Amino acid sequence: MSGETIDLGNYLEGVAAPSSEGLNTCTHCGLCLNACPTYRVLGREMDSPRGRVFMMRQVREEQMPLSELIADHLYICLDCRACETACPSGVPYGELVEAGRAQVEAAGVTPRRWRLLRWLLNRVILPRPWLTRAVFAFPRLYAGSPLRALAGLLPRRLRAWEAALPRPRAPIPVRREPRPGGAPESGTAPLVMALTGCMMEAMLPHLNRATESVLRKAGYRLVPPHGGCCGALNVHAGERQAAKDMARATIDAFERSGAEYFVSNSAGCGAQLKEYAHLFEQDDPWRERAERFASRVLDLSQALATRGVAATRVLDVPVTYQDACHLAHAQRIRAEPRSLLKGCSDDFRELGDDQCCGSAGIYNLTHPEIANELLRQKLERIEATGARLVVTGNPGCLLHLRRGAAERGMNVDVRHIAEVMDATL
Ligand code: SF4
Ligand code: SF4
Incomplete structure (x- = not known):
């Protein structure tokens, strides 16, 4: 150094x-x-x-x-x-x-060794939705190509990265017999705007579709989603100017939409949206707009729990929940995802550990040794529960845990809460 x-x-x-x-x-x-x-x-x-x-x-x-x-x-x-x-x-x-x-x-x-990676990701790629889509479309294109047949030839470590790439996955196992449930009919359905974001829409678009689907099932009416980057990765990297531009664009899009709430399906993005005001000085008129906007932001689990939705199908495997740090610590959201999962599972197992899994944005790329040690500890805890399905509310945790589970040869699937609720509502 x-x-x-x-x-x-x-x-x-x-x-x-x-x-x-x-x-x-x-x-x-x-x-x-x-x-x-x-x-x-x-x-x-x-x-x-x-x-x-x-x-x-x-x-x-x-x-x-x-x-x-x-x-x-x-x-x-x-x-x-x-x-x-x-x-x-x-x-x-x-x-x-x-x-x-x-x-x-x-x-x-x-630190010099991260300058290029940070500049490329935070300044060049993420602020441009078309470029983000182009860059992160590669993993998806690969997943549908004949090249996948050669994955078995890769060394074990690379095979685990390959296994974590987005690709069509088996349906979430649910029991056949439906049970009564659904969303309450009462009340006026609020109009909401969902954030489809940058990397999420480029790499995991099916999670955004599942989010829109469960919001509709819960009775919400949807305006067209907001597709830009929220700026969370920029804030975490200390790039406040770029983050401010993204915050202004997001607030402006929400205000013009006429929606009552803004819904995020990513813990990191949600925490950032709720803290936009930190980016602006007290005398900046954007500060007040950011505070007003923050009061209208909901995590997907909050949006679903608020509507009192009840699952119509029950999961057929033991399930556990991984607290994403920016939900549990930054947004203090722990009860809502658990109550949703307990509503669709007869075998919910507490992980009993809310330590970071090591994903943390691009941390797993910049500090792989620490990230892998935290991942190892997390996977040991997951193994100890005996759960076959791990649910989380953050795409970064999802991909990181999937890679680790594949590397360890674990018989466990890792899914986003939007997919699980879509399969059980
Ligand atoms: S808990 Fe840590 S951060 Fe908080 S006051 Fe004590 S030393 Fe400071
Ligand atoms: S790594 Fe430690 S200091 Fe940093 S946010 Fe987490 S608990 Fe706080």
């Missing part, structure tokens, strides 16, 4: 730094340490929430120069926000680390 440093005066100007108020909330009690996956794996203070808050405060107070070394520790963080759940003092860790990374980006001290 290089010791490259920069002059504070240059980079603080025009870039919102982690707030003193947020940083000073930390009392150094250490109650977050055991909840932090990177601290548990690496055992280093500087890779704990407390250590990172300390570093950000030192930089803010000009006691320490912003260097590639500090950037490294900020990027080793998964931004999973388990520390926020554990912290008794309410330290807004996600907001702080994202602002810290924005400073890193503005200062140009992003």
